[in-house]
Amino acid sequence: MDTQQLLEAEAKGCFDFFWNEANSDKNSPGYGLILDQSKNKKVASIASVGFGLTAIIIGIERGWITREQAYERTKGTLETFLNNVEHESGFFYHFLDMQTGKKNEAFYDCASIIDTTLFLSGAITSAEYFGGEIAALFDKIFARVDWNLYYDEKVNQYYMGYTPERGGFGHWDMYAEQMMQYVLGVASPTHPVPAKIYEGFDRRKGTYGDYEYVNSPGGALFVHQYSHAFIDFRGVVDGDGNEWFENSVKATLANRQFCIDKSSEFKTYHENSWGLTASASPTGYRVPGAPPYHPNCAPELEGTVAPTGATGSIVFTPEESIAAMKYFYENHPQLWGEYGFWDSYNLDVSPPWYSDHVIGIDKGITLLMIENYQTGLVWDLYMKNKYVQRGIEMLGWKKKEESRI
Structure with missing residues (x-):
C-alpha cells in the first residue's frame, strides 16, 4: 500500500467509526450521538460528536456519503444538542447515555468545558459548510453557553470542571489543549469572558535535547494537537511572541526523539514507533508523554504506543508521521481493523498486546489532521467563522508578517 492509499484507508476507517457508531434512530432522543469508544455501546462522548460532525463533512467531500445523508444527520444531531442533551448553562456533560x-x-464526571468546546468546534465547521438552518441551530446552541460559569475571576483562569454539587473546580492554569476555549469564550455574543483570560495560564518553557518549547505537565501529544485540528496556527504569533504551530512541531519532534532515546528500555519505542499520548493500554486508559515535564508530573511509562500520536501530528511532522504509519501497517497487522488502526499496542508485555477497540477522540484527531495535511479543509471552514475571527482579533493574534515581533 503506497502513502496515498494508506492515508485514504486510515481516513476512511476513521470516518466509518463516526458514521457507523452513531445513534441513527431518528425517533431517539439521542439521535446523532456517537460512541466514546467502539467497545462500549452505551456511552456517548460529546467530544466524539464534535469530531464526528467534521467527519461528516469530510465524508461528503470524499464521496463516502451523499450531501443529503450528511445534512439529515447533522441537522438531527444539532437538534438533539439544542433540545435533549443534558447541560449546565450550555455546557454539556462529557459522557452521555x-x-x-x-x-x-x-x-x-462533570459538565465539561473542554469537551463542550470540542463539540462546538465541530459544529462550527458544520455551520460554515452548510449555512442556513444548520448555522442557525449552531447560533442558538452557542448563544446559550455561559462562559462565565467556568470563569474564576479571582485567578483569571477557566475552571477545569463544574458540577451543580461542587461548583467550579480545578483550573486551566497551564498550556494544554484548551486554546479554542479562549477564542470562543471571548467571542460569545451573549456571555463572553474578558480577553485578559488569555493571560492567565502559565507558559512554562523547557528543553528536551535540541528542542525548547512550552509543554504541558505530562507531555502527552494530544495537548499539542487538538486545538490545531481546528485553528490554523501556521504563521500566527500572539502578543507575547508565541508561535503555537512551531511549538507543536518541536513538541512532536521531541516526543519522537524521546522514544528513540528510550528504545533500549522499551521494545515498542523506536524511530518509527513513537507518539506518547492518551490511549488505551494493557492496564486501561493511560496518559504517557515526553519531557520536559512539570515538577512531579512525569508519567509512568510502560511501553504503549498509539498510532494517533504520530498520525495526529502529520501536519507538524509529515515525513516522520507517514513513516510511522507505514511501519505500523506493514509490521503489525494485528494493529489494523475495521476502523483503520486500533487504538494502541505494547510489545513490552507478554504476550504482546494489541488494543481491540478504537476511541472516538483518537480517530477524530487522526482524521481531521490527515484532512488538513491533504487539503486544509477543516482549517478553511473553521477560520472563516465570524465568532472565530472575532475571538482571534480580540486575543490579539496576528499573522507573523502583521506583527511587530
Whole structure:
C-alpha cells in the first residue's frame, strides 16, 4: 500500500467509526450521538460528536456519503444538542447515555468545558459548510453557553470542571489543549469572558535535547494537537511572541526523539514507533508523554504506543508521521481493523498486546489532521467563522508578517 492509499484507508476507517457508531434512530432522543469508544455501546462522548460532525463533512467531500445523508444527520444531531442533551448553562456533560442524551451516571464526571468546546468546534465547521438552518441551530446552541460559569475571576483562569454539587473546580492554569476555549469564550455574543483570560495560564518553557518549547505537565501529544485540528496556527504569533504551530512541531519532534532515546528500555519505542499520548493500554486508559515535564508530573511509562500520536501530528511532522504509519501497517497487522488502526499496542508485555477497540477522540484527531495535511479543509471552514475571527482579533493574534515581533 503506497502513502496515498494508506492515508485514504486510515481516513476512511476513521470516518466509518463516526458514521457507523452513531445513534441513527431518528425517533431517539439521542439521535446523532456517537460512541466514546467502539467497545462500549452505551456511552456517548460529546467530544466524539464534535469530531464526528467534521467527519461528516469530510465524508461528503470524499464521496463516502451523499450531501443529503450528511445534512439529515447533522441537522438531527444539532437538534438533539439544542433540545435533549443534558447541560449546565450550555455546557454539556462529557459522557452521555447513548439513547437518552442525559449524563451517563456510571461515567458521571462533570459538565465539561473542554469537551463542550470540542463539540462546538465541530459544529462550527458544520455551520460554515452548510449555512442556513444548520448555522442557525449552531447560533442558538452557542448563544446559550455561559462562559462565565467556568470563569474564576479571582485567578483569571477557566475552571477545569463544574458540577451543580461542587461548583467550579480545578483550573486551566497551564498550556494544554484548551486554546479554542479562549477564542470562543471571548467571542460569545451573549456571555463572553474578558480577553485578559488569555493571560492567565502559565507558559512554562523547557528543553528536551535540541528542542525548547512550552509543554504541558505530562507531555502527552494530544495537548499539542487538538486545538490545531481546528485553528490554523501556521504563521500566527500572539502578543507575547508565541508561535503555537512551531511549538507543536518541536513538541512532536521531541516526543519522537524521546522514544528513540528510550528504545533500549522499551521494545515498542523506536524511530518509527513513537507518539506518547492518551490511549488505551494493557492496564486501561493511560496518559504517557515526553519531557520536559512539570515538577512531579512525569508519567509512568510502560511501553504503549498509539498510532494517533504520530498520525495526529502529520501536519507538524509529515515525513516522520507517514513513516510511522507505514511501519505500523506493514509490521503489525494485528494493529489494523475495521476502523483503520486500533487504538494502541505494547510489545513490552507478554504476550504482546494489541488494543481491540478504537476511541472516538483518537480517530477524530487522526482524521481531521490527515484532512488538513491533504487539503486544509477543516482549517478553511473553521477560520472563516465570524465568532472565530472575532475571538482571534480580540486575543490579539496576528499573522507573523502583521506583527511587530
